[in-house]
Amino acid sequence: MRRRDEGQGRIDAMAEAIRGGDRRALARGITLVESTRPEHRADAEALVVRLERAAPGDTVRIGLTGTPGVGKSTFIERFGLSLIAAGHKVAVLAVDPSSTRSGGSILGDKTRMPRLSRAPEAYIRPSPSGATLGGVAQRTREAIALVEAAGFDRVIVETVGVGQSETMVAEMTDVFLLLLAPGGGDELQGVKRGIMEMADIIVINKADGDLAAQAERTRADYAAALRLLRHRPEDPPDFPRVLTVSALEGRGIGEVQEAIETLVAWRREAGIFAARRKMQERARFRRALETGILASVTADDELGAEIARLGGEVAAGRLRAEQAAGQVIAALEARLAASAPAGSEVAAGPPETGAEDRRGGKAPSSA
């Protein structure tokens, strides 16, 4: 009991310090939510709960994706400084579930963002590594809550364009930017259609020197390609937009900022901004539930063994995947029914009218 109080006092103090803008407390808090050690989970959740409502009212979460070398870090340096000049506080979080980059790239990032990483109005946090996509998603979402509580009202979540990480980042941000390099000719650089459909703003970087003309052609190609996509109800008429920038020379950055503000203002006005965040929360709940139920079922001795056995049957081609899943679910349902205390039919689910009572008990009257 006493230990628990001490723990709570420590979390309270940490939350207080983060809210007060203490960067070291913020760093420790993010380390806590990123921890994969089970004994840290309760503290991490307690911290997030204390901070979730402490954020300034008008935060904007900006997702940014692009292949390695396209200029993400160089762009964030300029863009971040431009946001600061407009009076914002900027946090940069990186997501790299592939863990292809390790400690070295963090140094690389800081040297690519020399001014931003020193700015008191900015906070740059490298990617947590060594976890599943789901784990990274949860930790990043919690890190967003923490930096917002510390007063950072513009949060950039960067991901390198591999695998499913773009979808994950798009699902936790308000605006999604796709950064591209000038491409050769008319092909669309093998950008997956799904990613293009997620983008709110496509930014063609490196529009400078010899690449300037090619960048303009690439912009026109993407603008044409976007016009072929279905208009999305969450967009004002002239979105998604394609813009050219030179992160290196710092040109076009203001236009990107302006486009984001325009889009956010429009979505706020239309109620879409808030609705999207609510939808994201609901989706998070569903995912947490799915992951948690699966983990708890797998951890059960009997069901866990059955799942392992059925996995073998499926792999050997003796059973279809759906049949195997169906067997596990049937076993689970049987268990739930057996564990329901007498007279608790309501908790086990209301009987359908006219339907045979499967448990043979008397259907509860609604009186």
Ligand SMILES: Nc1nc2c(ncn2[C@@H]2O[C@H](COP(=O)(O)OP(=O)(O)OP(=O)(O)O)[C@@H](O)[C@H]2O)c(=O)[nH]1
């Ligand atoms: N010409 C030109 N070069 C640029 C521009 N932006 C970035 N670069 C160069 O492109 C290279 C990669 O830039 P980064 O900002 O490190 O790219 P990144 O997308 O962060 O790369 P990763 O972190 O490896 O994924 C560097 O040599 C930059 O100087 C630009 O606008 N114009």
Ligand SMILES: [Mg+2]
């Ligand atoms: Mg980088």
